Amino acid sequence: MNAYVGIDLRRVQSGGFKEADRINRRGQNSARYIMVEMIRSMLRNKARMNNHIVDYYYKLKKEPHPKPDMVATIACVNRLDRTIMNLVCTNQAYDYTKTSH
Structure with missing residues (x-):
């Protein structure tokens, strides 16, 4: 699903040279846009509901780096994608108390 959305990593290496990892953006740009907007909506509504993806976003934004x-x-989009796939494959509903933080 990451490849369909276009958020899988493009890695360039040659000998000792290693370029910084970037997403390849070869997937559906409309699906990528929708997933990014879902994350932004979750961030806007963080006071109304608990969500482990929002917790992950703020963990990434912490100091010192x-x-x-x-x-x-994009890291949260990847986490959302994996969460959706897991919930669909196991036929479960999302429950914040059962997630690992």
């Missing part, structure tokens, strides 16, 4: 906003957002 805070991640930039878009890097943290």
Whole structure:
């Protein structure tokens, strides 16, 4: 699903040279846009509901090495994707108390 959305990593290596990892953006840009907007909506509504993906976002934004906003957002999209796939495969509903934080 990460490849379909286009958030899987593109890694470039040659000998001792290693380029910084980036998402490849070869998937559906509309699906990627929707997933990013879902994360932003979760961040806006953090006071109304508990969510482990929002907790993960703020963990990435903590000092001493805070991640930039878009890097943290894409990491949360990846976490959301894995969560959705797990819930669908196991036929469960989301429960914040059962998640690992």
